Amino acid sequence: MVVKMSRSASVDEAAAIAAAIERFVAETAVPAEAPEPVGPWQRAALAEGVGAKGTVQDLEGGARWLS
Numbered sequence: 001m002v003v004k005m006s007r008s009a010s011v012d013e014a015a016a017i018a019a020a021i022e023r024f025v026a027e028t029a030v031p032a033e034a035p036e037p038v039g040p041w042q043r044a045a046l047a048e049g050v051g052a053k054g055t056v057q058d059l060e061g062g063a064r065w066l067s
Contacts, residue, residue, distance in 0.1 A: 009017065038046070
């Protein structure tokens with residue numbers, strides 16, 4: 001069966017098609033993975049604002065190093 005189309009879609013029809021495609025994609029997409037739970041040590045570090053690459057200075061004002 002061959003169907004000949006004599007006109008192109010109107011703006012409203014094109015918008016409806018685009019909305020239907022977006023809805024289909026949203027409904028059939030793979031669900032996002034849940035983030036890994038934060039452990040108690042990481043939660044404490046985040047609460048205290050501790051970074052893994054922070055610069056530490058000796059209490060006596062001497063040597064500096066990266067922790």
